[in-house]
Amino acid sequence: MALPLFKRKFKVVAVTLLLTMCALHIALDLLPRLSSGAPSVARGGSTCSCAPSAAGDALGRVFSNLSGVSGAAGLGPASPSIRGSSRLLALFQQPVYRTAGPALDEKNRLLTVRSIGHLDSRKEADSDGWTSDLEYPAPMLPTGLDAYMRYPTWLKFHLGINKNALYARHDPVVEDLLNDLRRQKVVTVVMKSGGTQLKLIMTFENYGQALFKPIKQTREQETPPDFFYFSDFERHNAEIAAFHLDRILDFRRVPPAAGRIVNITSEIRDVTQEKKLLKTFYISPANNMCFYGECSYYCSTEHALCGRPDLLEASMAAFLPDTLLAKRKTWRNPWRRSYNKRKKAEWELNPEYCEQVKKTPPYNSGTRLLDVIDMMVFDFLTGNMDRHHYDTFEKFGNDSFLLHFDNGRGFGKHSHDELSILAPLQQCCRLRRSTYLKLRLLARPVHRLSDVMRESLARDMLAPLLTEQHLAALDRRVSIVLRNVRHCVRVYGVEIVLDADTDLHLEAGLKHQEHMRTGDVPD
Structure with missing residues (x-):
């Protein structure tokens, strides 16, 4: 009789313990998530199997688990939560x-x-x-x-x-x-x-x-x-x-x-x-x-x-699609380095080099020159000096974006800003207005590039991926790009320098528009 009684008592204890654990799980995990509206996800997992009904839902899905990893050891300053004050989400809600x-x-x-x-x-x-x-x-x-x-x-x-x-x-x-x-x-x-x-x-x-x-x-x-x-x-x-x-x-x-x-x-x-x-x-x-x-x-x-x-x-x-389906064309970067220990490339010796480029197809029409300048601004931010070629999809001809492959030689030096990477911007004095607007946003304290990068990178399995010195270098380099744009505007005027690829005003207020007319572009 003692053995059946023991079994019954053990079952009661086990069931009681299980119910207690379930209650604690609901109280400590599920209820806070439900009350905040945040989906319950595992690190690195997707939050919903349904298709989002609007851009806001898609944003929430993409960044819903940022807060789950922002407090990991070694990440530096904690990233704000997605439902609280996510800098990344706030950035992506800006008009541009x-x-x-x-x-x-x-x-x-x-x-x-x-x-x-x-x-x-x-x-x-x-x-x-x-x-x-x-x-x-x-x-x-x-x-x-x-x-x-x-x-x-x-x-x-x-x-x-x-x-x-x-x-x-x-x-x-x-x-x-x-x-x-x-x-x-x-x-x-x-x-x-x-x-x-x-x-x-x-x-x-x-x-x-x-x-x-x-x-x-x-x-x-x-x-x-x-x-x-x-x-x-x-x-x-x-x-x-x-x-x-x-x-x-x-x-x-x-x-x-x-x-x-x-x-x-x-x-x-x-x-x-x-x-x-x-x-x-x-x-x-x-x-x-x-x-x-x-x-x-x-x-x-x-x-x-x-x-x-x-x-x-x-x-x-x-990987990208098979080239049998989507052929690509490889182009030599006009600002390619010499890859020689003793020689310099022509663009390093000729300050008027951009004038030659602008007369050469495909840079003499369309947006290709602006695409290359975008690419080199991107490389300057990462410190990548190894951009010798770039690719495009043949299907779209010259009216297509550039593929930015092979970025492994970026983020090598946080203590040095390689200004020569900005040669296309400095020599041509051209930039997309949309690129300028985004850099302006990323220079502001509320959307500072180092903060949004830290928040974005925090959700990767290998976080932290960049040291705080590299993140600080990103902020410094954004300011350098904006100073170069300001110099160009003072020399040539905003209408020449900033390509109107967006209908958005450079700023909402008339004061900033007046700054742009006078060439005083703030950093």
């Missing part, structure tokens, strides 16, 4: 971030379901490593909203690319794609051909792909002063930070990138069939799993990638 773009018809979209549906099965990857060699899920994709919701995230991303940007503002698909880059199961790995440093192409279980760049330096290490720009290490955190900066500037020209902790053994060695890669794995004297792969410069035991014991930080950048 809410202007309606031109209507997009089928010809202004890079891909359609029809064009993808007729793609042959598996194709060879393009040599630049940014093109997918995946096999699309079916010979002909089903159409309609219900079918679209069942597409894998990477396919939704591809279908969203248009002539203006890689993705729409506040598109929740981007957040879902970042989560896939962090969490999707890796099924195959191959080395990316070419390049001075090792990069891997990882294929996921859902046929999506990512470009893997491993950690090479700690966050605190700066580029040695005696290093040339073309021999610097590529930084995985720079790739991720560049994506966030690009989104904050509203360019949307950098492929989405996220941080990930990769298991070298199970997610690289055990799934690759590439013999050249397999033969470079070894166990270090510290009993860590290491490998170095093959590349033209930093691939040897002296530059091996070692886990702790087999876990390694890396950036994962989303």
Whole structure:
């Protein structure tokens, strides 16, 4: 009799304990979330499986879990909560971030379901490593909203690319794609051909792909002063930070990138069939799993990638559509450096160099010159001196945005501002009005770039991604760009310098408009 009685008492205690835990969970977790209107999500997870009904809902979905990670150790000043005083959300609610773009018809979209549906099965990857060699899920994709919701995230991303940007503002698909880059199961790995440093192409279980760049330096290490720009290490955190900066500037020209902790053994060695890669794995004297792969410069035991014991930080950048579907054209950057230890490029010697560029196609018409200046302002903010080429999609001709690939050599020096990167702005004295307006916002205390970057980066798995010194350098460089614009306006006038790509006034008040007429553009 004692044993059945004991069992009954144990059941009562267990049920009581379970009910108590449920009550505590409701009181401490669910009720505060419900009362504040914030969805309950796990770190890095999406908040809702339904499509947002308005831009505000999409914003809430994209940034709803910022507050969940803002207090993590080592992040510096805590980021404001999304429902409280989120600087990032407040920035994106400004008029310049809410202007309606031109209507997009089928010809202004890079891909359609029809064009993808007729793609042959598996194709060879393009040599630049940014093109997918995946096999699309079916010979002909089903159409309609219900079918679209069942597409894998990477396919939704591809279908969203248009002539203006890689993705729409506040598109929740981007957040879902970042989560896939962090969490999707890796099924195959191959080395990316070419390049001075090792990069891997990882294929996921859902046929999506990512470009893997491993950690090479700690966050605190700066580029040695005696290093040339073309021999610097590529930084995985720079790739991720560049994506966030690009989104904050509203360019949307950098492929989405996220941080990930990769298991070298199970997610690289055990799934690759590439013999050249397999033969470079070894166990270090510290009993860590290491490998170095093959590349033209930093691939040897002296530059091996070692886990702790087999876990390694890396950036994962989303791939673009196969070039069989979306051909791209590579252009030489007019302000390309010489890549020579003794020689300088022509633009470094000729202050009137821009006049030559403006007479040369495609820079003599359209928006291409302004696109390049935007790109170089972006590179100045990150400190990237390695922009030798850029790509565009052939489908859109010369009337398209520039793809900002390979940002790994950014964020190398927080203590030095490389003013020569701003040569296109200084020599041409041209800038989009929308770019100027966004930089003006990011220079103000309420929208300070360092604060919105800190808040945006805080939600990445590898946060903190930038040191406080690098964040402070962003603020300093925004001021430098604005000073250059002010100088140009004083020389040439605002109508010449700032291209009217938006109907928004430079400021709401007449006082600032008077400043612009007199050439006094405040920082």
